[in-house]
Amino acid sequence: MKKQRLSIPEECRASLTGIADVQEIMGGKWKYLIISNLFFLGKLKFMELCRQIDKISPKVLSKELKDLEINQLVNREICDTKPITVEYELTDLGKSLHNIILEMGKWGITYRNTITKK
Amino acid sequence: MKKQRLSIPEECRASLTGIADVQEIMGGKWKYLIISNLFFLGKLKFMELCRQIDKISPKVLSKELKDLEINQLVNREICDTKPITVEYELTDLGKSLHNIILEMGKWGITYRNTITKK
DNA sequence: GTAATTAGTTACCAAAAAGTAAGTAACTTA
């Protein structure tokens, strides 16, 4: 008898597929942090964002922002200023990640408290 | 004038730190999927979990489970059966990730619907 | 003139993550 996957409720299957999809889009070290900074601080220029996120390099930030733009989570706007500036902000789709972000923030804070109290 | 970080509300700062912490613990390609499978399906044996998660290899699963055990999100129990079996389940701390998992699942489902409808 | 600002890009290198295939050891089933 060959072993098969467990048969599970369609609801669970759908959730698990959803989670796998989120991982594809939001995978990597930086995406949640970039999205969160834009969520909490609103529209930011490239260098503002770069300074805001500890240890990220412009190369990596640039690449991650491109990925997020492709997936329509972030909008890029070139401003016609003296030294050219570029502003990034969340799209509506990007903003719709707020529940995930808020829950992550809450969990992280609680985790830190439980660990340090021990 | 040297450019500094933006000064932001303490609440935001705390959330952002929390999110960075979550990333440290839950980073990588597989952790959310492992946790989610254990969340939706309950206690699972090593090979059940391995079959359940598409494309994961035993080597990687083994390594990820060790990480999760170290961070006390998963419990490992050796069962005294004929061919030895090992069961994994979420700890209370692991279960406390449920809000994040449920929100990710929801977002992923909605995202897929909006994309495919276009 | 020099340095600093803007937003990146490029080349090069190192480290981390992941994939593949095979092996171990004890036991069961055909």
Place this chain on the structure above:
DNA sequence: TAAGTTACTTACTTTTTGGTAACTAATTAC
């Protein structure tokens, strides 16, 4: 006896990711 089950581990290779430093080009401040 041979193959399949359990839970992994090991060695090896490839891919991905990330980091550093330098560079562009235009503009401003000193």
